Amino acid sequence: MAPALCAICNDSRALIIRPKNHQKLCKACFIAIFEAEIHHTITTTSLFSPGDRIAIGASGGKDSTVLASVLKTLNERYNYGLDLVLLSIDEGIKGYRDDSLETVKRNAVQYDMPLKIVGYDELYGWTMDQVVEAIGKKSNCTYCGVFRRQALDRGAKMLGIKHVVTGHNADDVAETILMNLLRGDLPRLARSTSIVTGDESSEVRRSKPLKYAYEKEIVLYAHHKKLDYFTTECLYSPEAFRGSARSLIKNLERVRPSAILDVVRSGEDMAKLVPEQVTGISQCKSQKVSLSSADGEEEGAGGCGTNGRDSGGEMADMEKKLKEDEEASSREVEITAAVSSPTNGQRHDRISIKPESGKGKKQESGRKLTRQVLGTCKKCGYMSSQEVCKACVLLEGLNKNRPKMEIEVDAADEESSTLRRKMEGLALAAG
């Protein structure tokens, strides 16, 4: 079989077949058109202004590595005038994140960009390893996702940067649209289609310049440009629902490659039909911006691919589960209590994380269509559409569960560390 020639230059051997239009391209023309399309996305949506300082949410994975590489290339080629910084989150997962952070450190050298790493440990007083130890592997992705989104905001604030870009690609966006469709969550579906969330008035905006880029092409770009990226699955279990949506997308892609972008465009069209008071998206602006995504419910931050990128509906499930766990664990303690009565005193505070955190509202959000308004969390002061942000709600649950663990461990010297955690919790609340 004679090798096919590139459809653009008609000269070199075609190595790539583009999923969206079956165009056969050589390596050089593919790289050129991939970059040109990202440039087109950036310019048509007026994503950046000259002089902007931009934090690239960098995990060391393929998407954020490609994003950093392409942005550096375009910034130099088209004189965007951007000041690019890598911002990484250290979730505290041994054998996973510590390895991927090594990749980010190499990227910082390769791309000549400053790198800032912020850790869950310093922000929340908990590493993900500790969270999993406390709550198990079932819903840890929700914690990780909620914490990471806020951590990116906090990291950006520490750097004095007002715009964070993440490596979300077309497959990710299509997946989130499908998930919200399957949940019947139109407001969130609408918001998840915007390329940028937050506006000039928000402390930190987020955007996804790779929104129209196929995951397949991102991997091929990284391969053909020989980019240095990290590829090990997170050690903790993936979310079943997102995993199913992902498989669905990948299966659709095999039968009809254009399906991924078609889902993205359908999502955008549906978003236009959702009333502004439902989504919080102002329709009078030509460029859609979402006001209410401070909690970043629509998406995660390019961190761990299939994992950890949950959407808000899971948060409601999580809060419900948290409460159930609390109740279950209080029953559990009762058995222990029969043996040693002092534990009795623990039971009350363990039941108390619930309704006031806006849970009732949250679960109904798809039905009642209440408008979400961006404010600040009364506990930590960071952006939130709830009175108390999700990170604080989860943290409160975690911190309340500490005593239980210590009963099981039965160690007196654990007490000092519990106290320390509590102090950190307080410090967080104050800060």
Add this chain to the structure above:
Amino acid sequence: MASENNISILVEFTGGLEMLFSDERKHKLSLPTKDNQGKPVTVGWLVDYLCEEVMKDSRKEMFVLDGHVRPGILVLINDADWELEGEASYALQPNDNILFVSTLHGG
């Protein structure tokens, strides 16, 4: 004349797939030129061979689903998308480089 009955190729796994293959990215393989029906060996044959002979991990479904390479795994034959080369029906040639890249892992 053993050399006439064998071809050697290089198989590479990246994007996390190496996990399934003893954490080794590169596998130099010496393969028979014909399958048990006397037909030249193809990439499709290679995929079965990898599952049966090379993969020690039990999670075959992470690599092959319903008789096909799992959706989301790219196959490159000498750096070209296998869709340009006839996919599974491509007949292996001496010194071919077959790369399997998973796109399913984090970014």
